[in-house]
Amino acid sequence: MxxxxxxxxxxxxxxxxxxxxxxxxxxxxxxxxxxxxxxxxxxxxxxxxxxxxxxxxxTVHLDGRLLEPQIDGRAASWDSALDLVASRFSTAIREHGPDSVAFYVSGQLLTEDYYVANKLMKGFIGSANIDTNSRLCMSSSVAGHMRAFGSDTVPGTYEDLELADLIVLTGSNLAWCHPVLYQRIAAAKVKRPQMRVVLIDPRRTMTADIADMHLQIRPDADTALFVGLLGFLAEQSALNKAYIAQYTTGFEAALAIASPCDLETISIKTGIAPDQLLAFFTLFARTERCVTVYSQGVNQSASGTDKVNAIINCHLATGRIGRPGMGPFSVTGQPNAMGGREVGGLANMLASHMQIENAGHRRLVQDFWASPTMATKAGLKAVDLFKAVGDGRIKALWIMATNPADSMPEADLVAKALKTCPFVVVSDINANTDTTAYAHVLLPAAGWGEKDGTVTNSERRISRQRPFLTLPGEAKPDWWIITEVAKRMGFATAFAYQNPAQIFAEHAALSGTENDGSRDFNIAAHAAISATGYDALSPFQWPQSQRSGSSGGRFFAGGAFFTPDRRARFIAVHPVDTVTIDQRFTLNTGRVRDHWHTMTRTGKSARLSAHFAEPFAEIHPLDAAERGIADASLVKLHNDHGNIIVRALLTDRQIRGSVFVPMHWTNQFSGSARVDILVTSRTDPVSGQPALKMAKVDIRPFEAAWYGFAVLRNKPPTMTTDYWALARTNDGYRIELAGLRDVDDRAAFAEALFGCGEGAPLLRYHDEKNGQHRMAVFAGDGLIGALYIGRQPVAVSRSWASEQLSQSFSAAQSRFQLLAGRPGKDMPDKGAIVCSCFSVGRNEIASAARGGCQTVVAIGEALKAGTNCGSCRAEIRGIVDANLVQAAE
Missing domain, CATH: 3.30.200.210 (Phosphorylase Kinase; domain 1)
Incomplete structure (x- = not known):
């Protein structure tokens, strides 16, 4: 390479x-x-x-980094911090038993970190109370794989997405959440126009731009849709009877639920018109090369495992699995969710895809580790784990590389549990998150660019993360931190690793131990890898056994499942009732294009903060009109668990009766937008995955007395307004503001916001009649801050105003132009950023469209917009089409 x-x-x-x-x-x-x-x-x-x-x-700068260990908020040495962690965990185990302690880890960990954490908890502490935030995104897929295949095996490869003649995307906004896979499909579709793409989603997301058919399904109705499809396949003689007979069991029981295929009944259950159902079912039945891609929209449900099995049933019934261009395909949300699964990072798994309930597997792992004790039953899954923290069963908790005070359902109760827990340890790269606030001990961990190890992607491909930055301050790799605690707990011999290569080699060796093909995960070909070989390791796809080397490719085309009889299991699943009478909205949470999880990384980038700079709620215009909600106004979403305040974004892309709110905003970036406080802790009974997309909420206008917008060079130390949302700009910050009561002393408010001190020379404009107030303060020729206040959301060009922090204001005219809130005629307003890669705004794209650029390609040639990652192409197309319609009217 x-x-x-x-x-x-x-x-x-x-x-x-x-x-x-x-x-x-x-x-x-x-x-x-x-x-x-x-x-x-x-x-x-x-x-x-x-x-x-x-x-x-x-995102790799050191702003906000945790650079030294802390005990109770004060700097401490590594020895002091590690000794304290080991002592408190050992004391809790001695006094209350091994199940009184827990680890909550993350798909942000590398496989080597995950491996030693799992080894310490399950094989040396003797409890399985180690779970991961991957529980929140893909554990239903794991459970579905286990039920059908006998193993957590993803059968296919990314190449299948390019070879398929039909791609079904269900519960997956691939264009924004997995943009590179989306672009691979888009490129394949250009080469083979006969390829068809079907999108199944309650929202018409940007992924719909590539879809030939969009089925706007009712929330949580996926099982009904795919059970109906199974019945249709049987009636249309589209089954692969030879595959069913030779390689599977349980088909008749599954079909008994699915038959007969009544399109009218399925339509009532799913909200999809009968003619659309018939078109989709027929397309699926007639297209041999078919891949069904699914993600959080399927998994994050109280019936997520059944949804997964309903999808797999259709592929087993047609024999469309494990061959080029076909199969069910789970795409994961985190960089190492798969690596975590491989080493047993979930509370109900053992390392190397072994099962904790299997006595033979427990014996094998215990012998391999030479461990003194071994967990004998599944530990607490994420939701139950934090309930146990809250009720006092967990006495010591170690959180690694994740932010559960924001990301867990009923997040306020999670924060309360952390506050009352006797001992909380947090390993993180950031000093200030909503979770680190509750830590008794903070441990500074290595970040991306400093880490050294491996990750596994959604197609079972293991790749290296290599360091190219020196460790800052006293930060240490997670594997080192874990092993140092293990040594202090008395397990030095088993954790005497000197580098991650040794951990990887042990992990590889375990995968091949007593594995004659009875287990899917096998990378024993790397069991003797040296440090030099590890440094040079090229990406590879498992399995790679010691005997056969790389087998490559796919699983299950010829059966060989990992059940006792080597046959796949059809699972007879019953659709849930989604037709309910409830005046409340169904809350759907998820990601936006340019942000990631709780923004601990992406929030550091001005470019990534430009597309959506504040939290929002997507609401159908008719639903909004019924509730007196105007576009760009503020709304309150509330239920029995709490309330949040976000910006209203009215769009007919949203299905009526539902509302979408991004998951990313925390108390570090907004005053009241932690959306998971509204999500109930209801979970899938098989996988333990919470239903993060199915909460019920009421929505009403937030009756603000005033609205504001500000740009400022320095981050305010505190915010006290009823609504605020903060985002990075290239040279400072931008803030949206609102309050329920008028600001009494606007000058004092501005001075506090800007941090410029009382009596600073403010440039001011006041229009009391219209309620408009604008203030700015300068230091020399540079802008310290500008504040715009109005009775309605203020009409200010946000992107232009944000750029003024880097401009010179030596001329008085330029200062007054700043108060106007818009550029002069000689300085076009680019508008809201659409293309983050090249900072191209909506107005620029619209202008180019009116000037003759009538395709996305033409816009790219003129402005570069959409020519890098391509994630914005659907949005560009919408702007171009809108301007073409206007020109034709």
Missing amino acids: DNPALSPDTVRTTCPYCGVGCGVLATPGDDGTVAIAGDPDHPANFGRLCSKGSALGE
Whole structure:
């Protein structure tokens, strides 16, 4: 994989965002910057990167980094901190038993970190109370795989997405959540126009731009749809009877629920018109090469496992599995969700895809580890784990690389549980998150660019994350932190690792132990890997056994499942009743294009904060009109668990009766937008995954007395307004503001906001009649801050105003122009940012469309917009089409 064009300083590594697992070329500069490019030789992305991946170099600065251990908020030595962690955990185990302690870990950990954490908890502490935030995103897929295949096996590869003649995307906004896979499909569709794409989603997301058919399904009705499809396949003689007979069991029981296929009944259950159902079912029945891609929209449900099995049933029934261009395909949300599954990071699993309930597996792992004790039953899954923290069963909790005070359902109760827990340890890269606030001990961990280890992507491909930055301050790798605590707990011999290569080699050796093909996960070919070999390790797909080396490719085309009789299991699943009478809205949570989880990384990038700079709620215009909600006004969403305040975004892309709110905003970025406080802790009974997309909420206008917008050079130390949302700009911050009561002393409010001190020379404009007030303060020729207040959401060009923090204001006219809130005629307003990669705004795209650029390609040639990651192309197309319609009227 040598490339002579690469700089000698360039390091091949892997992106730390979604489960696509893109290869990255990182080149550190002498000035402290890092140049980022996609790795053209990496088989996951072939050089493509999304907007988040492209901006990685903007997120590695040390602002907000935790750089030294802390005990009770005070700096401490590593020895003091590690001794205290080991002592408190050991005391809790001695006094209350091993199940009184727990680890809550993350798909942000590398496989080597995950491995030693799992080994310590399950094999040496003797409890399975280690669970992961991956429980929240893909554990229903794991459970569905286990029920059908006898193992947590993803059968296919990314290549299948390009070979398929039909791709069904269900519960997956691929364009925004897995943009590189979306672009691979888009490129394949250009080459083979006969390829068809069906999108199944309550929202008409940006992924609909590539879809030939969009089925706007009722929330949680996926099981009914795919059970109906199974019945249709049987009636149309589209079954692969030979495959069913030779390689499966349980078909008749599954079909008994699915038959007969009554399109009218299925329509009532799903909300999809009968003619659309018939068109989709017929397309599926007639298309041999079919891949069904599913993600959080399927998994994050109280019936998520049944949804997964309903999908798998249709592929087993047609024999469309394990062959080129066909199969069910779970795409994961985190960079190492798969690696965590491989080492037993979930509370109900053992390392190397072994089962904790299996006595033979427990004996094998215990013998291999030479461990003194072994967990004998599944531990507490995430939701139950934090309930146990809250009721006092858990005496000591260690949280690694995740932010449960925001991301867990009923997040306020989770925060309360953390507050009352006797001992909380948090390993993180950031000093201030909503979770670190509750830590008795904070441990500074290595971040992306400093980490050294492996991750596994959604197609079972293991890649290296390599360091290209020195560890800052006293930060340490997670594997080192865990093993140092293990040594202090008396387990030094078993945790005497000197580097991550040794951990990886042990992990590989375990995968091949007593594995004659009875287990899917096997990378024993790497069991004797050296440090040099590890450093040079190229991306590879498992299994790679010691005997056969790389088998490559796919699973299950010829059966060979991992059940006792080697046959797949059809699961007889019953659709849930989704037709309920409830005047409340169904709350759907999820991601936006340019942000990631709780913004601990992406929130540091001005470019990534430009597309959506504040939290919002997508509401259908008719629903909004019934409740007196205007576009861009503020709304309150509330239920028995709490309330949040966000901006209203009215769009007919949203199905009536539902509302979408992003998951990313925390108390670090907004005053009241932690959406998971509204989500109930209801879980799937099989997988334990919470129903993060099915909460019920009421919505009403937030009756603000005033609205504001500000740009400022320095981050305010505190915010006291009833609504605020903060975002990074290139040279400071931008803030949206609102309050229930008028500001009594606007000058004092501005001075406090700007941090410029009382009596600062404010440039002011006041229009008492219209309630408009504008103030700015300067230091020399530079802008310290500008504040705009009005009785309605203020009409200010946000992108232009944000850029003024880097401008010179030596001329008085320019200062008065700033108070106007818009550029002069000689300075066009680019509008809201659409293309984050090149900072191209909506107005620029619209102007180019009116000037003759009538396609997305033409816009790209003129403005570069959409020519890098391509995530914005659907939005560009919408702007172009809207302007073409206006021109024709």
